[in-house]
Amino acid sequence: MPRPRSQQISITDTPYYHIVSRCVRRTFLCGQDQVTGKSYEHRRQWIEDRIRLLASLFAVDIAAYAVMSNHYHVVVKLDPAQAEPWSDDEVLRRWSCLFKGPLLVQRYLAGDPQESYELAQVAEFTQCYRQRLADLSWFMKCLNEPIARQANQEDGCTGHFWEARFKSQALRTEAALLSCMAYVDLNPLRAGIADTPENSEHTSIKERITPRFDLAQAVREQMQMDALLRFDGPVKPLLHFEGALVREAQTGIPFAFEDYLALVDFTGRAIDPRKKGAIAHTLPPILQRLGFTPDQWLDQSTRFEALYRERRRSVA
Incomplete structure (x- = not known):
């Protein structure tokens, strides 16, 4: 029997949670409907934009996300402080x-x-x-309800769009956090819709490698589904990587970004017989594919937030 949400979410146990929301009916959230031939690909951006905007309003950080054809994954860190x-x-x-x-x-x-x-x-x-504004259930309500209204309006129907409220999984250890993040970032690769992590659209790993979130465009798109959204503050970057453990309390992911990329690359090369895709073994390591030397990547990863702010100012 499912436990009440209040018993599933406990900040004292862990602030990290893996969230999954899946569509009901045969309707697609995004992607191409093989029966009707209709494309719902534009809805993928709805989800990605709203995740980023809501994280900037709530006391919630986004560690990883991936928007798939009929579901999406988000790894969040709850931070009421x-x-x-x-x-x-x-x-x-x-x-x-x-x-x-x-x-x-x-x-x-x-x-x-x-x-x-x-x-x-x-x-x-x-x-x-x-x-x-520090509550996961309210965060998910503000994420899913406007998407459902907009999708139903576009489909010309009524009723449930999401299978349930959402599914949550507590990530109680660093190993659980990192393995879950890698699993989420590799979802498009495993589904066979991307050949490498850096080419997987609407994922956190691509956003971390090449920040491209357009705040102005995102607000315009979201206002079409939620006329109350009047976001005018700074967009919050994805939860940062902090590297090795230190004496002070850590606010970010206790892992180096370069090591995380290597972990994702290694995991992506493993062939899972239950999944369609894997990174080809003939491809070079991910840093070589991105065109970075180790020193260049160290500069990129340690100055991520500063580079992100500079990019945002250039598109504002």
């Missing part, structure tokens, strides 16, 4: 990007004068929203 220093106005601003909220909150954000009892009520709403 991120929401603690947010001011009340910041919390309300973030929440109002997704929901209108009560009239009292709307009036407060508009700068209208309010009585003391009204301000007290706004403060209660703010505390509630602060907790929700």
Whole structure:
């Protein structure tokens, strides 16, 4: 018997979780329907954009993701401590990007004068929203519901689009985290729709190697499915790699990015009889395929966030 979600998610046990959402019906989330010949490929970008935008609003970090034809994977790190220093106005601003909220909150954000009892009520709403912005279930609600509405509208039908709310798996060890991330990043390769990890579209590993997230375009696309989304803040990079263990508490993935790439490359070359694809053994190692020397890659990987911000400013 399935356990309640509150018993499955425990920050004290682990902040890392593997999430899977799968489509119901025969409908495709993305890709090509072999029966009708209709392409749903554009929906893949819907998911990728919304994952990145929501991570920038919530106290949730994205370690890995892959958007497939009828399901998607996300590896998240829950970090409620991120929401603690947010001011009340910041919390309300973030929440109002997704929901209108009560009239009292709307009036407060508009700068209208309010009585003391009204301000007290706004403060209660703010505390509630602060907790929700650190909650995985609310993150997934804000991810899946708009996608389902938009897809149903496009398909001209009603009813459930997702098979269930979502499936979650706790990643309690570093080995579990790394193996799950590699599994997620290699999904397109195993499905036979990509020949190498760096060429697998709509995956976190490609985004890490060649950051290309276009904030302005993403907001325009998402506003078509959610008119309340008024995102104007900085986009949050994917959860960073921190390298070897140190004495201080780590905020990122306790592994070097270069080592992770080698791990993914090694895993991708292993032939799984249950899957279609694998990296050809005749291909050179991944750093050679990317055209990097070890020193160049070290510079790239250690300055990822700075390079990401520079790229974002260039497309803003």
